[in-house]
Amino acid sequence: MTHVFALPDRPVAAIEGTDQVFPVGRIFCIGRNYEAHAREMGKDPNREAPFFFTKWADALVPNGTTIPYPPETANYHFEAELVIAIGRAGTKVSVADALDLVFGYAVGLDMTRRDLQLEARDKGRPWDTGKNFACSAPMAAIRRVGDIGPMTAAPIRLTVNGAVKQDADIADLIWDCAETIAHVSRFERLLPGDLIFTGTPAGVGAVVPGDVVEVTIEGLETLRVKIGDRDPDFA
Secondary structure, three states: OOOOOOOOOOOEEEEOOOOOEEEOOOEEEEEOOEHHHHHHOOOOOOOOOOEEEEEOHHHEEEOOOEEEEOOOOOOEEEOEEEEEEEOOOEOOOOHHHHHHHEEEEEEEEOOEEHHHHHHHHHOOOOOHHHHOOOOOEEEOOEEEHHHHOOOOOOEEEEEEOOEEEEEEEHHHEOOOHHHHHHHHHHHOOEOOOOEEEOOOOOOOEEOOOOOEEEEEEOOOOOEEEEEEEEOOOOO
């Protein structure tokens, strides 16, 4: 069997402290998983069942990247997130067993075309145009779980040009890492290479070309990206 064209290489994420890489399969993103953020988006969380949307693996970009301002938006937002890297397969896993699937953790950004997301939400349409697009998932290197242990509490902070915009703790997650993994595994068989972006705290906001965004979670590699000009192919 001969392919009619060559497929691009599979996206990979760096693994902290090694020259190995983590081949990325799917990206699951949990929505409204911090109470304060749910309220700032006009929703009442009340520990409602978690929900998720997805991004292409191709949306992943490495630490230190300058990411182009995306087309068709005038309201481009940052969302700082803890990312879970899955290293073992699992279907309908229990909360008690869920953390056994974890390879490691990383700092990520769920970049969002907020105007397109809200327009889709108000019309009852999928969020794809607002969430799933090129360069929308920057991520720092993964730290192996054996080097850090379970992530249950740690400060998470985002700055833009040095000014603090998001400042919380992952202990504030409505659904913690184990609960989140267990929930997603009810709907999809989780596979090695999957990533789960666990949600963002309050304080999301817009960025413009030239802005530098930095995200820290205690114990993990800091993520830094710069917002570039619009992609010339879409300018």
